[in-house]
Structure formats: structure tokens, C-alpha cells
Amino acid sequence: MPKKKGAIGIFDSGVGGLTVVKALEEQLPNEKFCYLADSLNLPYGNKSASDLEEICIENINFLIQNPLKALIIACNTASAHAYESLKKRFNIPIFDVITPSVDEALKRTQTKKIAVLATESTIASNLYEKLILTRMPDAEVTSIACPLLVSVVEENMLTHQLSQMLIRQYLAPLEEADVDVVILGCTHYPLLEKTIKEELPEHVEIIDSSKCSVLNLKEYLEKNALLEKSKPGSDNLFFVSGSTDLFNKIGSSLLNQKVNSVKR
Numbered sequence: 001m002p003k004k005k006g007a008i009g010i011f012d013s014g015v016g017g018l019t020v021v022k023a024l025e026e027q028l029p030n031e032k033f034c035y036l037a038d039s040l041n042l043p044y045g046n047k048s049a050s051d052l053e054e055i056c057i058e059n060i061n062f063l064i065q066n067p068l069k070a071l072i073i074a075c076n077t078a079s080a081h082a083y084e085s086l087k088k089r090f091n092i093p094i095f096d097v098i099t100p101s102v103d104e105a106l107k108r109t110q111t112k113k114i115a116v117l118a119t120e121s122t123i124a125s126n127l128y129e130k131l132i133l134t135r136m137p138d139a140e141v142t143s144i145a146c147p148l149l150v151s152v153v154e155e156n157m158l159t160h161q162l163s164q165m166l167i168r169q170y171l172a173p174l175e176e177a178d179v180d181v182v183i184l185g186c187t188h189y190p191l192l193e194k195t196i197k198e199e200l201p202e203h204v205e206i207i208d209s210s211k212c213s214v215l216n217l218k219e220y221l222e223k224n225a226l227l228e229k230s231k232p233g234s235d236n237l238f239f240v241s242g243s244t245d246l247f248n249k250i251g252s253s254l255l256n257q258k259v260n261s262v263k264r
């Protein structure tokens, strides 16, 4: 039986998961959440599956010290390598960011040509491609690893010329691929969405894995009558395993609330 009361637990390697928090603020404003930015282990994008699984277990063990009714792995890389095993290991409903994004991309594509932008480790897992091709065998998937984009986001260089140069370079293979849907398969990338959009033809639709995961969670909470009816009585919680300064700055400018994180 799912717990009726409790916060939504969320974790990522840094500020990326805040894009999930932002979508939660918009879609589920009455839910309280408890966020862990595991920046001590940043980046996740070049870690092995076994290291990632260990890190995720530690993060979830930390978060479940608070009463939680559900948890989102707000990271594509961790979702790609550890979601299935974490679901079995913990007695709490756990949600990933990949399957809802694939569902959305398959609904939106007309040409069946889909691009996935993600970390090296997510691309190496091949999970996006596998899930797309299982459901749409004649789809064409262009997978692009964008290893430096997480760093520019973490450095708060969202509008810096360097970010634009990197994005242009990473998106170059799409000139030939002629896709109509691009999945932002890393929760850091929605913070660069404006620049990414500028580099793509106008008709191309962008799928944001953070938003998709929150809509999926909303559906689950509705189905199980678990939605909070009124605003939480206490503040949301933010924990950071590394340095808190830049995290608070980016968090406060992105969200509709002041972020005062606590060092884990």
C-alpha cells in the first residue's frame, strides 16, 4: 500500500534535478519535496553502472530518513543504470525520468526520426534507443553524448558564448538526421533549452525529461488518491553534499522560492 502522507524525494548529481523541482512547483504545488544535490559525486555522466548504483542506494537511504510517499530519480544517467534494481530494493514507489520521455517522444513524432541528447553514460547504456525501438521498430534514433553541457550548467554559464558554441557543435549531426523530435535526456539540459531551441529548425519539438517525469508522477498520485489537497505546512528541504553557494544561487533564480540548502 503506498503511503498517503509524506514528501516527494528527489535526487540528482547537482542543479539538474531542480528542473524537476520546477516542474513539481508548476504541476503539483501542494506537494512538499525533499531534494538532494549530490554534487560531491558530480558528474554522474562518466561513472560506471556499478558506481552509480552504489551512489543511488546511498542517496535514497539518506532521503528516506524523511517520510516520503514517492521518489523521483531526477537524473537520466542514474535512471538508465539503476532504476530497475532500485525499484526492487526499496519499499517505496520510485519513478525514473526516461520512460515518460520516451512515451512522450513516441506520441509527438510524425517522421519517426528522434534525437536523444544525454550524458556519455546514458548514451552508452543505449536505453533510450532500446526503449524507442521496442515500441517503434522502424524509428531512427540519433544519440548524441554532450559531456560538457553539465559543467556549463553547474558553472551557471547558461547564456555564455561557450555554451552556445558547445551546443552548436553537439547538434551538428542533426543537420543530416532531419529529426522532428529532440529529447533532452539529461535533467541539466532544460536550463539550456533556449539556446538549444535557437540551434534547431523551428518545427523540431523538444521533449523535456524533467517535465515528463513530473506528469507521470502526477498521474500516479491522482490514480492512487495521494494528491495533497492543501499547501505544505513546512518548507521544502534542500540538501547538498558539496558546496552550497552556487546551488543556492541557481536554485533561487530558477524556482519560485528562496533556496537555503543544508550541507549534507
Ligand code: DGL
Binding pocket: 012, 013, 014, 016, 017, 042, 043, 044, 045, 046, 074, 075, 076, 077, 078, 119, 122, 150, 185, 186, 187, 188
Ligand atoms: N542531470 C543528470 C542526468 O540527467 C546527471 C548529469 C551528470 O552529473 O553528469 O543525466
